[in-house]
Amino acid sequence: MTQQFEVFYNWSKRELNLQLDGYKQKQLQRRITTIMTKSGASNLADYAQKIKQDTQIKQDFLDYITINVTEFYRNELMFLEFTQLLVDKIAPQFSHLKIWSAACSTGAEAYSVAMALKKNHFHTRSTIIGTDLDLTVLKKAREGKYRDVEVKNVPTDELKKYFTHDDYHYYLNQEIKDLVSFKKHDLILDRYEKDCHAIICRNVTIYFNDEVKEAIYSSVSDALVPGGLFFIGATETIYNPQKYGFKKVGSFIYEKIE
Ligand SMILES: C[S@@+](CC[C@H](N)C(=O)[O-])C[C@H]1O[C@@H](n2cnc3c(N)ncnc32)[C@H](O)[C@@H]1O
Known part of the structure; x- marks a missing residue:
């Protein structure tokens, strides 16, 4: 340097x-x-x-x-695979779910989880947290205002049910907004959440060097309960998952095993 x-x-x-x-x-x-x-x-x-x-x-x-690109149900098939595991495998095991969308940008990812849980009636026993380092995106996340490209993967019935729109934007309903709380968190500098049942951390570790990436994987592992899920981005790979106590259970999904 x-x-x-x-x-x-x-x-x-x-x-x-x-x-x-x-x-x-x-x-x-x-x-x-x-x-x-x-x-x-x-x-x-x-x-x-x-x-x-x-x-x-x-x-x-x-x-x-801080590149902020995001959208609802990003990498749709992978996202559905994750929510399916959450609903079929995690929700029946625990009485309350704590789900953390880390580096969530403007919140589309956290809100997508909220909508999936609501669909399966698990929202009443779930806590969903969205965090990012950038206060501007967190403000936008709380606002819940999106452009049409960001909601392009939202199924039509959900778009009708959970959004209103004008010529320029889609506005998320209060009902879904109330299911997620947002706060500032730096993945490199701040302490991690505890006792999470799932952590989604996508499309951010690609910007970090290997040392930081490894520290993040260890901290994520510590933040998960055994059996909890770690969902990473479509261009990311954890080369040695067992090193962090992870087992691969989906295309881009790991389970904490110890
Ligand atoms: C490309 S977006 C990913 C958003 C979402 N996870 C997704 O996949 O659609 C990357 C986000 O990481 C955030 N970010 C960058 N460095 C970070 C850090 N050190 N701690 C927490 N968030 C960070 C940026 O502010 C940005 O909102």
């Missing part, structure tokens, strides 16, 4: 509480350079000043480095 980036990372850890050296460097540095240039800054020291002084530049920086 160049000294300029090292200084900038130390500064962002101190000022913004962001642990940027845990991310894959080539990709991240390219993104930082792009957004820095857009702001008119000519070097990282100048950019840090701008971030400090201008809340919009700060927000643009945070939004750009």
Whole structure:
């Protein structure tokens, strides 16, 4: 890493509480350079000043480095496989379910779980938590306002039942919004939840280096009860699942075995 980036990372850890050296460097540095240039800054020291002084530049920086793309029922078949396991295998074993959608972005993933549980009448005995590092996406998650591309996989009957819409957006009903609580959580820096029956953590570890990834898998394992499920993204693989006490039980789903 160049000294300029090292200084900038130390500064962002101190000022913004962001642990940027845990991310894959080539990709991240390219993104930082792009957004820095857009702001008119000519070097990282100048950019840090701008971030400090201008809340919009700060927000643009945070939004750009935390890629926020998400949608309801993302990777539909995998998602259905996960909710099927949740309903058939996990729900009958436990009187109350705690489900955590980590790095949830604007909440589509957490709300998709809520809708699946409601369909099977398990929502009344479930706690669903959505977390992300980025406060802007959490605000959007609580708002429950989505573009049509984000709801394209929602079945028509659910779209009718749980959303209202105008020409621009779909608005999630309060009934589903009430099933999920959102809060800030940094997967690298913060303590993890405990006693979860399922953790969904998709399309975020791809941005992290191997050391951080391994630490996340260990923490996720500690956060799950035995028998609990860990659902990862469609481009992710855990090469040595037994190292973390996981057994593969689905295409991108692991069960905690010990
Ligand atoms: C591509 S989105 C994935 C959203 C959702 N899980 C999905 O698969 O549709 C990645 C999310 O990870 C969040 N993120 C990035 N670094 C994080 C960290 N260190 N801790 C928690 N969330 C993080 C970003 O803010 C972003 O909302």
